[in-house]
Amino acid sequence: MNSPIIHLSKIRYGYPGGPLVLNELDFHLHVGDRIGLVAPNGSGKTTLFHIIMGLIKPLSGTVEAFGKARRAESDFIEVRRRIGLLFQDADDQLFSPTVLEDVAFGPLNLGKSRDEAVAVARKTLDFLGLNGFEDRVTYKLSGGEKRLVSLATVLAMEPEVLLLDEPSGALDSSTKDKLIEILNGLDLSFVLISHEFDFLSKTAGHIYTMDGGRIRFDQELDIHTHEHAHLMGKLPHRHL
Amino acid sequence: MIKESFAEGSSWMHGIDPRLRVTGAVAFAVVVAVSYDFKALLIALTLSLFMALSARLNFQAVLQRLLAPVVFLLLLWAVVPWTYEGDVLAVLGPLVITRPGVALCAQISVKTVCLMLAFMALVATMTVATLGHTLNRLRLPDKMVHMLLITYRYLFVIEQEYHRLVRAMKIRNFHPKTNLHSYRTFAYLVGMLFVRASERARRVHGAMICRGFSGRFVSLRVFPHNPRNYLFSIGIIFSLALLVALESAK
Numbered sequence: 001m002n003s004p005i006i007h008l009s010k011i012r013y014g015y016p017g018g019p020l021v022l023n024e025l026d027f028h029l030h031v032g033d034r035i036g037l038v039a040p041n042g043s044g045k046t047t048l049f050h051i052i053m054g055l056i057k058p059l060s061g062t063v064e065a066f067g068k069a070r071r072a073e074s075d076f077i078e079v080r081r082r083i084g085l086l087f088q089d090a091d092d093q094l095f096s097p098t099v100l101e102d103v104a105f106g107p108l109n110l111g112k113s114r115d116e117a118v119a120v121a122r123k124t125l126d127f128l129g130l131n132g133f134e135d136r137v138t139y140k141l142s143g144g145e146k147r148l149v150s151l152a153t154v155l156a157m158e159p160e161v162l163l164l165d166e167p168s169g170a171l172d173s174s175t176k177d178k179l180i181e182i183l184n185g186l187d188l189s190f191v192l193i194s195h196e197f198d199f200l201s202k203t204a205g206h207i208y209t210m211d212g213g214r215i216r217f218d219q220e221l222d223i224h225t226h227e228h229a230h231l232m233g234k235l236p237h238r239h240l
Numbered sequence: 241m242i243k244e245s246f247a248e249g250s251s252w253m254h255g256i257d258p259r260l261r262v263t264g265a266v267a268f269a270v271v272v273a274v275s276y277d278f279k280a281l282l283i284a285l286t287l288s289l290f291m292a293l294s295a296r297l298n299f300q301a302v303l304q305r306l307l308a309p310v311v312f313l314l315l316l317w318a319v320v321p322w323t324y325e326g327d328v329l330a331v332l333g334p335l336v337i338t339r340p341g342v343a344l345c346a347q348i349s350v351k352t353v354c355l356m357l358a359f360m361a362l363v364a365t366m367t368v369a370t371l372g373h374t375l376n377r378l379r380l381p382d383k384m385v386h387m388l389l390i391t392y393r394y395l396f397v398i399e400q401e402y403h404r405l406v407r408a409m410k411i412r413n414f415h416p417k418t419n420l421h422s423y424r425t426f427a428y429l430v431g432m433l434f435v436r437a438s439e440r441a442r443r444v445h446g447a448m449i450c451r452g453f454s455g456r457f458v459s460l461r462v463f464p465h466n467p468r469n470y471l472f473s474i475g476i477i478f479s480l481a482l483l484v485a486l487e488s489a490k
Binding site: 050053055077080081084085087089091092093095096097098105106109110114139153154157 | 367369389390393396397440443444446447448449450451452453454462
């Protein structure tokens with residue numbers, strides 16, 4: 001029985017002047033879990049991620065990561081090294097002039113030397129099929145390219161857990177397929193927020209939803225296929 | 241918005257170590273600023289012309305950039321010669337043009353053009369990103385360099401936000417007029433830009449600390465060794481020594 005790497009207990013949080021978004025929330029993530037989270041807008045999914053990373057401090061409740069309780073800002077430094085967060089808006093994640101510098105930012109902060117950081121950055125870009133992007137200017141990239149580059153910036157830190165906030169938003173179907181392929185090829189645990197069921201069904205192992213400020217583990221969504229019929233069904237085809 | 245057209249060049253000036261260029265430009269500026277001897281100033285002007293030629297700057301672009309300072313200088317010439325006390329050079333009706341007044345205007349004009357050219361040739365020939373890293377290497381405080389680089393990056397982001405807001409106004413048929421509605425709309429525009437900028441800054445800071453940022457700025461840039469660097473250093477030191485000598489020999 002492996003102990004959870006992330007364990008949130010009785011978390012309560014509400015934005016200043018507003019109602020409680022998270023109300024006695026419990027959450028746990030074990031090694032190898034690939035969890036999908038789908039819930040209506042405003043249910044607190046992004047807030048949950050920000051609390052795990054220590055960007056927001058909950059009003060009450062405990063945050064435990066990698067076996068230790070995390071309370072102060074300094075406790076979260078280790079958390080941020082081992083958990084990667086992919087923001088909903090890729091523009092918030094890219095702040096260096098060129099792609100190579102942005103991807104190398106994480107490794108450099110982890111203490112690697114300049115040459116090691118550049119090597120890791122190049123390897124990560126290569127893994128994502130982004131060779132040739134090293135000297136591109138970050139703010140001149142297209143939406144899909146920005147999304148993949150921001151994924152590269154997070155993966156370059158070689159995290160054990162990935163938190164992805166709507167990674168497939170505003171991506172065309174071929175970039176989405178690429179993303180699905182990449183996620184399935186990664187050897188780490190992740191939590192994926194998405195509104196798209198078939199994206200989740202191809203990547204996540206369990207899908208949970210959020211309701212009333214808590215995660216509904218009991219209402220696990222089952223992945224299944226529907227059978228249907230239409231003309232020329234025997235010929236190979238895809239539904240978009 | 242910021243084009244950095246001088247930074248994309250391949251003259252020998254572009255190949256000189258940026259640290260030498262920045263230090264040279266600052267030293268040159270200091271020496272020229274305190275020089276009042278005309279021989280020294282004219283030699284300084286020739287030097288900056290030589291620098292501009294070595295950097296192969298586009299002539300039209302240089303003139304465009306000199307336009308704003310020249311307008312300021314014209315204002316100066318319109319006011320100072322006849323309001324500065326001293327021995328008379330000429331009398332034009334009620335206006336008395338004094339020799340020291342004209343001399344001062346001439347000195348300021350030469351210094352302005354000289355320093356503008358020098359900075360265009362030495363500093364504007366590198367991108368703002370390179371300038372930031374150079375200043376970091378020259379031991380300027382991390383926070384200042386950080387602010388310079390982030391400001392540069394976010395000028396483009398804020399410009400994008402501005403265009404987004406203006407587009408939203410235009411498609412709802414906003415036409416600026418001199419009425420309260422227009423003033424209020426522009427006030428909202430400026431206010432929204434501030435709010436959005438600060439929100440974005442907060443999110444980017446979150447992204448940076450999630451990737452381990454702790455205030456220290458580490459740059460990837462290496463400055464390759466170039467033998468012409470020595471020539472440049474010697475040239476600058478010699479020229480500055482000459483200017484100082486001319487100035488102190490008054």
